[in-house]
Amino acid sequence: EIVLTQSPGTLSLSPGERATLSCRASQSVSSSYLAWYQQKPGQAPRLLIYGASSRATGIPDRFSGSGSGTDFTLTISRLEPEDFAVYYCQQYGSSPGLTFGGGTKVEIK
Amino acid sequence: EVQLVESGGGLVKPGGSLRLSCAASGFTFSSYSMNWVRQAPGKGLEWVSSISSSSSYIYYADSVKGRFTISRDNAKNSLYLQMNSLRAEDTAVYYCARAHPGGAAAAPWGQGTLVTVSS
Numbered sequence: 001e002i003v004l005t006q007s008p009g010t011l012s013l014s015p016g017e018r019a020t021l022s023c024r025a026s027q028s029v030s031s032s033y034l035a036w037y038q039q040k041p042g043q044a045p046r047l048l049i050y051g052a053s054s055r056a057t058g059i060p061d062r063f064s065g066s067g068s069g070t071d072f073t074l075t076i077s078r079l080e081p082e083d084f085a086v087y088y089c090q091q092y093g094s095s096p097g098l099t100f101g102g103g104t105k106v107e108i109k
Numbered sequence: 110e111v112q113l114v115e116s117g118g119g120l121v122k123p124g125g126s127l128r129l130s131c132a133a134s135g136f137t138f139s140s141y142s143m144n145w146v147r148q149a150p151g152k153g154l155e156w157v158s159s160i161s162s163s164s165s166y167i168y169y170a171d172s173v174k175g176r177f178t179i180s181r182d183n184a185k186n187s188l189y190l191q192m193n194s195l196r197a198e199d200t201a202v203y204y205c206a207r208a209h210p211g212g213a214a215a216a217p218w219g220q221g222t223l224v225t226v227s228s
Contacts, residue, residue, distance in 0.1 A: 032211070032213060033213040035209075035213065035214035035215075037154075039154075043220075044204055044217075044218035044219060044221055045146075045154065045204070045206075045215075045218055046217075046218070047209060047214055047215065047216035047217070050209055050211070050213065050214040050216075051213070056209075056216060088153065088154055090154075090214065090215075092212070092213040092214065093213065096159065097144075097156040097158075097159055097168050097169075097170060098144065098146070098156040098159075098215060099156065100153055100154040100155070100156065101153075102153050103153045103154075
């Protein structure tokens with residue numbers, strides 16, 4: 001079973017700054033099967049990135065995903081006030097179902 | 110507009126049962142696999158179960174295997190989760206989520222329904 005470890009646990013940044021979130025897998029993950037989600041308090045998760053680097057419908061281009069193998073990154077080029085939230089990576093394929101990382105909280109500094 | 114609306118959550122005693130429903134609209138429900146994902150209070154996301162478009166393939170997390178049953182009714186555009194032998198650790202918001210084309214992600218998600226298992 002693949003374990004996804006996200007770091008840092010919390011990222012304290014100011015609006016306008018660049019955010020770099022890491023997701024590390026315990027075994028190699030197919031890039032086709034790595035996704036990122038955003039979750040705001042009291043809301044359901046929203047798909048941001050699928051296939052490691054493809055933006056989902058309606059996602060602004062300040063969000064980008066990259067990586068391969070065991071190391072993946074979500075980058076928010078310039079933080080907007082609405083981007084402060086919790087972000088989860090997720091993989092599919094090593095076993096039935098979806099496996100999620102523990103999350104990274106992006107908070108206002 | 111694609112929409113998923115969960116219902117059926119509530120307070121139940123340990124050992125009890127509950128049936129969750131997810132009503133889908135705005136897309137061809139019978140063409141998509143569906144998922145249940147849960148989130149315990151203040152915790153991260155945990156996949157619970159998946160079902161293929163024609164119910165041919167069904168999968169469960171080890172934590173719920175033998176206690177939960179996923180099903181769907183394509184004629185009614187509905188997804189279900191029958192939960193038996195509930196435990197305190199099953200307390201969570203339960204989300205239904207459509208499989209993203211390709212099946213490797215989930216989108217969109219419903220707003221969730223809260224299940225509380227407590228005596």
